[in-house]
Amino acid sequence: MYRVRRWDRALSDLERSQTTQLLEIVRHASGTAFGKRHGFKDVQRYEDWRSKVPVGDYDSFHPYIARMMEGERDLLVPEFVKHFGNSSGSSNRGKQKFLPITERQLRHQRAAAGDTLFRYLVNHGVTDFTSGYTMGLFPPTTMKEQGPVTVTNNPALMFATLPLAARPMYLPNGPAKVESDYDRKLEMIADQYLDHDVRAVSGTTCWFSLLFDKLLDAARRKGRKAEAVRDIWPNLRLLLGGGVSAAPYLPVIEARLGTSDFALIDTYNATEGGIYACTDRPSDRGMVMLPDRGVFFEFVPLEERGKPDPKRVPLWGLELDQLYSIVVTTSSGLYAYELGDIVRFVSTKPVRIEFAGRLAGCLSTTQELTTHVEIESAVRHALNRFAVTPVDFAAGADVGVDGSSKSRYLLFIEPKEPIGDEEGFLRAFDEGLCEANRVYREHRSKDAAILPPKLIVLEPGAVARFMQASGRTSVQTKFPRIVDDDTKALLLSFRAG
The missing domain is CATH 3.30.300 (GMP Synthetase; Chain A, domain 3)
Structure with a gap:
């Protein structure tokens, strides 16, 4: 497919593809308060960027974000930002982080989500999952009004902004879709969708086996003979996961499905920018990066953290098996933002990333x-x-x-x-x-x-x-x-x- 070939070209020339992302973000934001303060208009190459913009964390961006949530515009991005994601992470200021999510980021996220599926289609030659339903294990798509802005979470916002043509094939609907208690949500899904042709499940990997347990319990309560999930959803072949390492859950998932004939595509994603990487070949370690979907990546070696001017490495200058703190620059107004994740790289051709932990974990x-x-x-x-x-x-x-x-x-x-x-x-x-x-x-x-x-x-x-x-x-x-x-x-x- 054309997109996969374009992705492969971006991976083959990381300096070019990543510099393009950086300069697009910088030029778009050059007239903002942050952009003026840090001389975005003078950034022509990566070295300019590194010298002008220091690594920051949520607390350093919080003063801008607080004003943006009151309706002020042109602070981090040249617009009024309507949506803020309530991240599951935390900051030194309290238990919650609110992060801007622009329409540009949502477009990149939707495109990156499509990329993961295109890569799956090319590598596996399987298209029949598009003929059935996809079950999304997402939180309610609640948009909480908070003054002039709305607060939600990134998975719910993605689900709420699905193209109209795709929505009929996504489940659940009705009460199960808006149920906030997750244990109850899984029970409702299991009760209501036993007889649907579900061919893919999407969500956080650790919830898959819990859903499958509920599904088997529901089938038995209704007098159906079901030894495994394949007896209920025989065409389920694709699991779109993320959030945690899939490896510890694979034996349980395989046992519940009753078959090894399935693909689990892991994604590395965050409210801060969207999807960074995904599984392309389950037999290979790590996830292949998405270098051309609206995020510029830098990496700080762990031993450099805490220094006044820590060493920063772009995606094209990394070393294998070195532990790094990941730093991202996004189309939603986060610049040289330290995410709090520890990563390592297991391959450079193509570049494959492996999640190694949290700085606070x-x-x-x-x-x-x-x-x-x-x-x-x-x-x-x-x-x-x-x-x-x-x-x-x-x-x-x-x-x-x-x-x-x-x-x-x-x-x-x-x-x-x-x-x-x-x-x-x-x-x-x-x-x-x-x-x-x-x-x-x-x-x-x-x-x-x-x-x-x-x-x-x-x-x-x-x-x-x-x-x-x-x-x-x-x-x-x-x-x-x-x-x-x-x-x-x-x-x-x-x-x-």
Whole structure:
């Protein structure tokens, strides 16, 4: 297809495609308050940009955004911005972030969403999913008026602005579409759409298996013989996921579907700019970048963070397997904006990105900085050794164990079935951590600073009850991979036995 060929050309010349994105954004915003302050009109190349615009975070943009939400225009973009996305992230100012979403960004997002499907069609040669329904596991498309602007969330806004021609093929409709309690939403979908020809499901990856469980329960209540989801939705072959790493969920998803004949396309997306990357070949590590859909990317090596003028690397100058903090410049008025995500690159031709964690989401009792991706890798290592299917899992830490100066990791897991050899499973988890994190391995050697981890088996239904008890019922909210002391205490209350 023409678009895929154009995408491949953009990937083959990253400096050209990314510089084009940067200059388009800069020229469009040169007359704004931010653009005048930082000399956008004088930016002709990347080096000019890097010297004029420092890396910022949400708190540095908040004064502009607060005024924009009161109706002021021409501050970050040369227009009045009507929509603001209520991001699931947080800032130093409080629990919520409100981010501008312009029509330009929405156009780029819709195009990028189409790109992921075109890439799937080219790689798999499968088009029959377009003949059935797509089930969208999205939050209600509620537009909350807040003065002159509306506040929503990015997935809901995307769903609300679907082209009219595409809307009849998207589900759910009616009460299930507007239900805000996510557990109830999944139950309603399962009850109402058993007999629909659903061929694709789109949403946050961790919700897929929960939907499938509800679907199987609904079928059995209605007297239908259904051993797997393929007995209910036989043409379901495409899962469009994101939000979390898909790898820990794949065994559960495959078991629920009753087949390995499906494709799971992961996307790396954020309210700050849209879709950054997507799976193109499930057998390959990482996700291929989208370098020409309205986002300019930079990367700060983790060891540079905190310096007055940290080193910044463009997409065409990165190194493999180096941990970076991702920085984005978008068509919605965020410029050299540090997202808070940690990433690494596993390929340069084409450029493939791998999500490695959150800046605020590491376990670090002895400066080992274990990311949630390393936790997932260690759990996967244990799952490969033992016939255990997790509902979900999380990790925390104890510091000052038994009055010592040493720490240990805690692995919380709700298994679908009992773990026969808990000690062996825990040893495999520990081995996985040692493989994934060099500093952890060094500090675990002879129990130097980190003691062996401890397994906390959660009672059946604990994950669902924890999500309810902690108010985590939104589609954008996932079961935490790394927990702080308060969350750890709540999880311990769901301990089995």
